Amino acid sequence: MPTSSSPAPSRPVRAVAFLFGGRARRRWIHLVLGGALAMPYVLAGSVALAVFTGVNDVFASLPAQLGSFAVGLPIAAATSLFPLTRPLESAAVRALCGVDAGLLADGPARTRAERTRTAAWFTLHLGLGGIVSGMSLAVPPFAAALVVLPLVVPLRGGSLELPGVLDHTWALALCPPAGLAMLAALAACAAGGGALLARCAPALLGPTPEDRLAxxxxxxxxxxxxxxxxxxxxxxxxxxxxxxxxxxxxxxxxxxxxxxxxxxxxxxxxxxxxxxxxxxxxxxxxxxxxxxxxxxxxxxxxxxxxxxxxxxxxxxxxxxxxxxxxxxxxxxxxxxxxxxxxxxxxxxxxxxxxxxxxxxxxxxxxxxxxxxxxxxxxxxxxxxxxxxxxxxxxxxxxxxxxxxxxxxxxxxxxxxxxxxxxxxxxxxxxxxxxxxx
The missing domain is CATH 3.30.565.10 (Histidine kinase-like ATPase, C-terminal domain)
Structure with missing residues (x-):
């Protein structure tokens, strides 16, 4: 009896799976973990930035925050030389990013080239993780506010101070789609960042040609x-x-x-x-x-x-x-x-x-x-x-x-x-x- 194969999923279905499927969610968690690991380095970067620039509150402005983040990443790269960094990162990638275990190294980095690649991976993970984590904290509340704004404005009347552009009815009507688009953009950034990490993991955390030969x-x-x-x-x-x-x-x-x-x-x-x-x-x-x-x-x-x-x-x-x-x-x-x-x-x-x-x-x-x-x-x-x-x-x-x-x-x-x-x-x-x- 001839067997019939199931039809391939359509492009919209594949797009939804890429943005919100189980693998995308696990990779999002992996990025959030990278953002959590980046926080101590960002705090260390803010202290260093305050010492050299004289700014007392580096978190008061977005440029200062970005500067703290930029100063913290080299510190993270230096601490990635800790021997357990590569085994722990490889385990996290296998569990959350869906990368085949055979493409990743198990032991600590021993040679200079391995340590360099491990530092590059750790910096990339924490950098992308910090960006996606920041977006995950800031975008959902703002997008939710845009979605419900057309419902809140008639109830509150003139008690809300809104930008002048929102005085127009057409502008308020565009707020819910804009909020949903921001959430979709956040999901796309998280999925793209997770896919990038999964693609880079074998090259940065995988065994060297010498390891494969051995x-x-x-x-x-x-x-x-x-x-x-x-x-x-x-x-x-x-x-x-x-x-x-x-x-x-x-x-x-x-x-x-x-x-x-x-x-x-x-x-x-x-x-x-x-x-x-x-x-x-x-x-x-x-x-x-x-x-x-x-x-x-x-x-x-x-x-x-x-x-x-x-x-x-x-x-x-x-x-x-x-x-x-x-x-x-x-x-x-x-x-x-x-x-x-x-x-x-x-x-x-x-x-x-x-x-x-x-x-x-x-x-x-x-x-x-x-x-x-x-x-x-x-x-x-x-x-x-x-x-x-x-x-x-x-x-x-x-x-x-x-x-x-x-x-x-x-x-x-x-x-x-x-x-x-x-x-x-x-x-x-x-x-x-x-x-x-």
Missing amino acids: AAEARAADLAVRNRLARELHDSVGHALSAVTLQAGAARRVLDSDVEFVREALAAIEETTRRTVGELDAVLGVLRDGDAPGTAPAPTLAGDLDGLLRRTRAAGLRVTATVGTDPAALPPLVSREAYRIVQEGLSNALRHSGEPVTLRVATADGRLEITMENPLGAGPAARPGGGHGLRGVADRVRLLGGTARAGAAGGAWRLHVRLPVREHAGAPLTEETRGPS
Whole structure:
């Protein structure tokens, strides 16, 4: 059924919303707060003006009042260097001006440029706020008097002293429209001032390009840590669960006929889960504390490949492995990532019943080559949300500067990975590539 969108509001409706809508009222309150903040500075400016000009009552004339206001604003700009000024002003702008929180800075101004922009904002807020607040105090009573004046004059007769122009009937008839026009002009000034502040807030209170770059780098670092943890959990826990599932299923099928096989399957399940719990504790330790001292070291191709093959074979998968290099000679970083890549390849074969599996590990021309092949089996359907394993392999290979290819070839599934060895000899683990330790 086609959906019908509501018609756009007409121009008069938009104009009324701009002048008197909820956002306009909140911005008006924001301006009045600025006027209230300006009062102490105006009083300080009046004292300074009285000292230098000799005028005893600066509030007796409009020029003196404007002079006090002009002298007070620089004082306000100087006090805006207080560290809490920018956070408080940003909070007020978010709450009352309708500016997106992501466009405003949260912390205090630290650099000279930030302090300068904060001072400019504070001066603008107090300046516009003082003007609109003064108008809000003076215009409504005067406008109300103009609206009711045609009704009061006939009642009071000649007891009212009015300007000569109001002796004419047509002049009295124009007073109510003039009063209403003054109120509309006040609303327009308040709405325009609020819109101006909302437009200037991101430029004056927003983060600098350096702040945005630092925030982007922090988000990238956080994403790198999350991706690393996701890869570790997927490869270690995912492989273990696949193996345990197959072992438990095989044991259930021969529970009454082959007790010895069931005993071996249960022992394999126990060993797999115990090792996986240790790896999970290491990963969660990194998640909690950044590093987890005292936890089990990350598995590597040198020390854990034999155990991985043994557990995989115990799950019922036939694996033929040919290792044409000494894993102990590999750099620790390459050895660890190679172990996870082999583990993910075996996990895929377990999930999709692709056996037998042929694994070849060798070094050539300063690169470690991992090749894994297995027939394309009619294994279980892909689970919802799956398919992250090959992406994790690609991420690991990319971080080490290697290449990876995976896909069907001649009725078999083939995974081929090449990792540079010499480039990472003795290289420390970076934040992106470090595993649980």
